Amino acid sequence: MxxxxxxxxxxxxxxxxxxxxxxxxVLDAVCRAGGHARPAQILALAREGDLHIDRSTVYRSLEVLVKAGLVLTAPGESGIDTLYEIVQETPHHHLRCTVCGRETELDGESAARLFENLERETGYRLTGDHLMLTGVCPECQASSNNQVVE
Amino acid sequence: MxxxxxxxxxxxxxxxxxxxxxxxxVLDAVCRAGGHARPAQILALAREGDLHIDRSTVYRSLEVLVKAGLVLTAPGESGIDTLYEIVQETPHHHLRCTVCGRETELDGESAARLFENLERETGYRLTGDHLMLTGVCPECQASSNNQVVE
DNA sequence: AGTCTACTTGCGACAAATCGCAGTAATCCC
DNA sequence: GGGATTACTGCGATTTGTCGCAAGTAGACT
Structure with missing residues (x-):
């Protein structure tokens, strides 16, 4: 917990x-889900704790928890659905391989350096500390040259 | 077009x-929408071209077009909904201010540098050329010190 | 502790998105 | 060009997400 x-x-x-x-x-449900969780999963877990919690309450709670900075959102596989994740002490980012689908975590340090550069260039103070980057992992690059179309 | x-x-x-x-x-509808468009808008535009096109067909087409690399997705204001955008010749990214809500485009060049570093570190070949970064713009930083909670 | 105020919840209704299936049509191959 | 194959569409049904409103309750103040 x-x-x-x-x-x-x-x-x-x-x-x-x-x-x-x-x-x-709801916060507890997101925690127990561990990692990225879809709303349906969170709803199910929430109902383990509170049998009669309403669907809209779960959605509204998620919204509040995100705004309070306790929960993060990330775009799902398709880019259409939304995943939720408990906030962690050390900010991190995700790197998803579009070929094999595997996901890697990117520690906050490398990202922090990149953000610094961007902040210098743009004048923004960047707060979105939870990016979902997509690319092709080294293994998949090695094994396939036929996927590159674009 | x-x-x-x-x-x-x-x-x-x-x-x-x-x-x-x-x-x-559907591809035409996304084009004509110009910039970020919500599914409802795309559906409406698509029906101007094809009076009887089904809602599920539009959703399925969008999915296909995204996978084919012709259309991009971006998380909407709330982080929950999804926006669609036609792919452009020059990749670009978005920078949204969480205080005033304004959006700036970030040219691909600064981002390219950012990506280069990341590619060196991770070994990935990065393809997600359409990030939505969030932060606080210079103006809002200047005017408010009371928003920082976390 | 009791009372007040206004934010929250749950409910019902609605809108948006997904899914399975049977008919249709785009592509392939001759 | 004609026929076979198999992906795609449209439809209906279902699930998922949103909204407005009346009842409930957290937090503030006494």
């Missing part, structure tokens, strides 16, 4: 949100 | 897809 470490009470209050049993249940 | 420039026939065939009137209609 990761979320005991991050004080969700403070995070919610800081954003003007109330702490309700339902929101804690 | 941008898509006459990119030979969609070849792109579709290269990925093993057939070229159907419906898919051309």
């Amino acid at each position: 990761t979320h005991h470490r991050l004080n969700y009470v403070e995070a919610l209050h800081a954003h003007g949100y109330r702490v309700t049993p339902q929101r804690v249940t | 941008t898509h006459h420039r990119l030979n969609y026939v070849e792109a579709l065939h290269a990925h093993g897809y057939r070229v159907t009137p419906q898919r051309v209609t």
